[in-house]
Each structure stands twice: as C-alpha cells, then as structure tokens.
Amino acid sequence: MAQMKFMCDAERCIECNGCVTACKNANDVEWGIQRRRVVTLNDGEADEMSISVACMHCDDAPCMAVCPTDCFYKTDDGIVLHDKDLCIGCGYCLYACPFGAPQFPQQNAFGERGKMDKCTFCAGGPAETKEEEYQKYGSNRIAEGKLPLCAEMCSTKALLAGDAQDVADIFRQRVVHRGHKDGAWSNNPQASTDNLAYDAARKG
Amino acid sequence: MTTLTMTTAQVPSRAPSWRQRCWRLCLMLVLLVASLGVTQLAVAQADPNREMTTAAPGITAEQWRQVRSGETGPNYRDSRHESNYNLINASGETWRILRNRWVSPFGLIAVLGMASVITLFYLVIGRKHLDEPRTGRKLFRWSLFMRSLHWTVATLFITLALTGLNLLYGKFVFRTLFGDAVWAWMISASKVLHNYLGPMFGILLIVLLVKLLKDNIPKKHDLQWFKQGGGLVGKGHPDAGFANGGEKAWYWLLATAGLIVVASGFVLDFPNYGQGRDTMQWANIIHAVGALGLTAVALGHIYIGTVGTEGSLEGMTTGYVDETWAKEHHNLWYEEVKDQAISEEELAARKAGGSSEPSTAKPS
Numbered sequence: 245m246a247q248m249k250f251m252c253d254a255e256r257c258i259e260c261n262g263c264v265t266a267c268k269n270a271n272d273v274e275w276g277i278q279r280r281r282v283v284t285l286n287d288g289e290a291d292e293m294s295i296s297v298a299c300m301h302c303d304d305a306p307c308m309a310v311c312p313t314d315c316f317y318k319t320d321d322g323i324v325l326h327d328k329d330l331c332i333g334c335g336y337c338l339y340a341c342p343f344g345a346p347q348f349p350q351q352n353a354f355g356e357r358g359k360m361d362k363c364t365f366c367a368g369g370p371a372e373t374k375e376e377e378y379q380k381y382g383s384n385r386i387a388e389g390k391l392p393l394c395a396e397m398c399s400t401k402a403l404l405a406g407d408a409q410d411v412a413d414i415f416r417q418r419v420v421h422r423g424h425k426d427g428a429w430s431n432n433p434q435a436s437t438d439n440l441a442y443d444a445a446r447k448g
Numbered sequence: 449m450t451t452l453t454m455t456t457a458q459v460p461s462r463a464p465s466w467r468q469r470c471w472r473l474c475l476m477l478v479l480l481v482a483s484l485g486v487t488q489l490a491v492a493q494a495d496p497n498r499e500m501t502t503a504a505p506g507i508t509a510e511q512w513r514q515v516r517s518g519e520t521g522p523n524y525r526d527s528r529h530e531s532n533y534n535l536i537n538a539s540g541e542t543w544r545i546l547r548n549r550w551v552s553p554f555g556l557i558a559v560l561g562m563a564s565v566i567t568l569f570y571l572v573i574g575r576k577h578l579d580e581p582r583t584g585r586k587l588f589r590w591s592l593f594m595r596s597l598h599w600t601v602a603t604l605f606i607t608l609a610l611t612g613l614n615l616l617y618g619k620f621v622f623r624t625l626f627g628d629a630v631w632a633w634m635i636s637a638s639k640v641l642h643n644y645l646g647p648m649f650g651i652l653l654i655v656l657l658v659k660l661l662k663d664n665i666p667k668k669h670d671l672q673w674f675k676q677g678g679g680l681v682g683k684g685h686p687d688a689g690f691a692n693g694g695e696k697a698w699y700w701l702l703a704t705a706g707l708i709v710v711a712s713g714f715v716l717d718f719p720n721y722g723q724g725r726d727t728m729q730w731a732n733i734i735h736a737v738g739a740l741g742l743t744a745v746a747l748g749h750i751y752i753g754t755v756g757t758e759g760s761l762e763g764m765t766t767g768y769v770d771e772t773w774a775k776e777h778h779n780l781w782y783e784e785v786k787d788q789a790i791s792e793e794e795l796a797a798r799k800a801g802g803s804s805e806p807s808t809a810k811p812s
Contacts, residue, residue, distance in 0.1 A: 282525075339732065355721070
C-alpha cells in the first residue's frame with residue numbers, strides 16, 4: 245500500500261501561493277479557512293526560504309492520538325482523514341499538530357469553534373453521497389486517480405505529493421543533481437535525503 | 449538572484465567594434481556546434497561549485513533551532529489569514545505526551561483509586577454512627593439559600609466531572625459500546641454542557657466561597673483534628689467549630705485548586721480573545737490535573753456527607769441537624785448554639801408557618 249506524503253522542496257518554492265489558491269479552488273474551502281499556507285523564513289534577507297505547509301498526514305498522527313471523539317482515521321493510503329459528524333470543535337488536534345493544519349470556522353457565540361477543517365490530501369472524507377462529501381470535505385481527487393491539486397499545480401514543482409517512496413526518489417535525484425551539501429534540507433539531522441518524506445511527528 | 453545581478457553589472461560598458469563583433473559571432477557559432485556534443489554530459493555533471501553560487505543558501509543550524517523552538521523573527525511571513533502560527537508547533541508533542549501518557553492514566557488511577565479506597569473503607573470500617581442516641585431536638589445549620597447554592601454547585605460539579613471524564617476517557621468505552629450515532633450525540637452534548645455550564649459553576653463557586661469564608665478560617669484546634677484523623681485515630685472526637693478540619697481543607701482546596709481550574713477553564717472556553725496554542729496547551733494540562741484531583745477528593749466529600757456519617761445529610765437537605773450529631777461532630781459550634789435547639793414539634797410548627805428558618809438564624 246502506498247504511504248501518501250507531501251514534501252516541499254525549499255530550494256524551489258518561490259512563495260507564489262499557487263498551492264494555496266489551487267487548494268481553495270479544488271476544495272471550495274469555506275470563508276476564513278485556508279488549508280494550505282506558505283511560510284517564509286527571513287523574508288528579504290540573503291537566506292530567505294519559503295515552504296508550503298498543510299497537513300503532512302503523519303504516520304503517528306498527534307491529532308489522532310489526542311482527539312476526544314476519536315473522529316480521525318487513516319486510509320489504506322496513509323492519508324489522515326476525519327469525520328465532521330463526530331468532531332465537536334474542542335481544538336485539541338490544533339494544540340497537538342506540529343504544522344498548524346487544523347482550522348476551525350468561528351461563527352458561533354463566545355468564539356466557540358465549529359467543525360474542524362484541514363487538508364484531506366484531496367481525498368474527501370466520510371459521507372453518504374458524493375455531493376455531501378464535496379460539501380463537507382471538498383473534492384476527492386484520489387478516488388479519481390489524481391494527486392492533490394496543490395502539488396499538481398505547483399509552478400516550480402517544489403511541492404511534491406504522492407507515495408513517500410516516489411517523492412523521496414524524485415527529491416533524492418534532485419539533490420544528487422544539485423551535487424552540493426546544501427542541495428537538500430541541509431543541517432537538519434532529522435531530514436536525511438533518504439528519509440525526506442519523513443514522518444514529521446517522529447522524534448529524532 | 450544576487451549572483452545574477454552581479455554578473456550583469458560586470459558586462460563592460462565600452463561598445464565593441466564591427467570587426468570584433470564579426471569575429472565573436474564566428475567564434476560563438478563554432479563553440480555552439482562543438483558544444484552540442486558535450487551539452488548533455490555537462491548538464492549531467494553540473495559543477496557543484498557553480499551550483500553552489502546560485503542555489504539558495506543552506507539553512508543554518510541556528511535556523512533549524514529557531515524552527516524547532518518556535519521562535520519567529522521579524523522577517524517571518526505566513527500567508528494564512530490572521531495566522532499567528534510559527535512553522536513548527538514545537539510544544540504540541542510535549543502537550544500530547546503530558547496529556548496522553550501522564551494526565552490521562554494517572555487521573556484515572558486517582559479517581560478510581562479514591563473510589564476503591566472509599567468502598568473498601570465502607571466495607572471494612574463501615575458507616576460512622578452516632579455514639580449517643582438522638583435527643584430529637586434540632587439545631588438550625590443551613591439556610592434555604594445556602595442549601596440551594598450548595599446543591600446547584602454540587603449538581604454543576606457532578607455534571608462537569610462526568611462530561612469532563614467523558615471528554616478524556618469516553619472514546620475508550622462508549623464509541624465501541626454504542627456506535628457512532630449515539631457516541632456523536634453523547635460527546636457533542638458533553639462538550640456543549642461542559643463549555644456552557646462551566647462559567648456558571650465558576651461564578652456560583654465564588655459566591656459559595658465568599659459566603660462560607662467566615663466559617664472556614666483555620667484555627668489551632670484544626671491541627672489537632674488532623675492529628676486525630678478527624679476522630680479515626682485515638683479516642684473521642686477532636687474539637688471542631690461550625691466547620692471541622694476536613695471541611696476547611698475541602699473549602700481551601702476549592703478556594704485554591706478550584707479557582708485555578710475555573711480560571712484555566714475560562715482560557716479554554718473563550719478562544720476568541722486571541723490566546724495562542726501554547727497558552728491553551730498549558731491551560732488544558734492545569735485544568736485536567738486540577739479537575740481530576742478535585743473529582744477524586746469530591747468523592748470523599750460525597751461519601752462523608754451521605755452514607756459515611758449518620759446525621760450529616762439531613763443538615764444539607766432539611767437545614768436542621770440533631771443535637772447529638774452537633775455535639776459529637778462540631779462540639780465548639782454546639783456550645784455556641786445549644787440554647788437555640790428546638791423540638792421536632794416546634795420545628796413542624798415553624799415549617800407549617802411557612803418558614804423553615806429561625807428569625808434569628810446566623811446568616812450562613
């Protein structure tokens with residue numbers, strides 16, 4: 245079985261925010277929610293670096309571990325999805341998530357959180373009908389044999405999506421091709437080139 | 449980008465002559481043809497040093513440290529609307545471990561342990577009966593207002609404890625037991641009740657604490673009360689005023705841990721004040737530890753107040769206690785009010801008259 249992962253190649257990301265727009269469009273995400281974000285470190289400085297971030301579909305997902313309603317589940321493809329019918333908007337997944345992926349619409353009194361929304365790897369979610377699925381979770385491109393739209397539309401192919409092995413292979417080729425020690429996520433002991441589509445929540 | 453601009457700037461400004469241009473063109477053509485054969489090779493063997501000059505510089509160890517620690521510099525940008533998140537929520541894993549590996553199991557041990565100890569105590573030692581027979585004469589102890597306040601706070605406490613326990617442990621039991629449809633309703637109701645009743649409990653708890661403060665000032669004899677384990681150790685009843693040492697301990701636990709639980713609950717309940725993830729993680733841990741501890745101790749309070757001690761519950765239900773009970777459990781208080789004792793007939797007459805309270809009752 246495939247283990248679906250995202251990986252963003254920071255050498256290529258030009259913070260065009262195309263992934264953010266593609267995601268919004270593909271999933272008809274509600275107002276105020278932005279499933280993908282682009283973070284820029286040291287903007288305007290010589291060592292500026294950008295990276296596109298959303299749910300990383302962790303192997304050992306912290307959100308799953310702390311959810312009081314147990315509304316998360318993992319598909320056979322390793323995609324972390326959640327059931328909005330079970331979600332109570334407690335916010336615990338947000339406290340635990342390393343990537344700030346879960347978001348909550350705030351339409352109720354006292355800032356009470358609505359049902360959590362996050363990136364589904366364009367794999368929809370549990371619903372009776374296709375229409376309901378689209379309305380609640382957005383498109384299910386995986387069911388159509390397509391990859392997430394953010395990665396497919398990435399203009400520099402910085403954002404890669406797919407089976408962890410394939411993503412790692414593509415990235416390893418790039419790094420080898422670049423040929424220098426800073427060709428990958430340099431200086432990070434946790435991100436060797438063989439382990440780049442890594443389980444983000446894994447320690448050490 | 450910097451390198452590219454520098455290269456452009458280095459192009460000489462002096463315009464070459466026509467002859468020079470012609471030669472250059474020829475030379476370039478020759479080079480182009482010659483290079484066709486080796487281009488593929490050249491691409492495949494990109495010069496690392498040249499690549500190094502155009503590549504975005506590698507991230508330094510210092511930057512990784514910043515990312516992991518969650519610090520964000522002045523030139524940190526996040527494209528998400530109103531986002532105040534850093535790149536990596538470094539404390540998330542700490543919170544997860546604290547909650548799942550420590551608070552959750554040890555909270556269960558505390559609450560179930562307390563329940564077991566109480567059950568064992570009841571089975572082995574049993575109910576604390578009055579040593580002397582009842583005199584039948586009653587002393588006024590709790591006004592209608594205080595009884596209403598107590599039972600409202602008690603009901604809220606129990607509701608909050610049950611819904612809170614469901615939020616922490618429910619998924620291990622009820623989801624598999626009842627299925628998703630019932631579980632969804634159950635957990636959603638738990639959250640709504642917990643979030644909306646919580647502030648009510650907080651406000652009423654403060655009112656209760658203020659009303660009871662006068663009777664719960666620690667006195668010297670309370671120390672003796674604890675030394676005798678509230679009467680369990682040694683012979684005879686230790687001295688106690690309106691509130692005994694144990695009641696005072698429960699009062700001050702609520703006045704400290706209780707208020708901390710209320711305060712941390714407010715932090716969690718109103719996310720619209722812009723408090724961040726880190727704040728809410730700590731609020732959650734403090735709230736859970738405090739609330740589980742209070743739940744465990746509350747089991748003791750409930751036991752002593754109901755089946756544990758003969759004659760205690762009636763004080764909080766009818767407002768009156770028996771003279772014997774007062775003499776045995778609250779001797780100092782009894783000495784103060786013993787002349788106000790009334791017979792059951794007088795009490796019945798008083799209640800028939802529409803008032804269950806004596807006109808000269810003490811305010812508490």
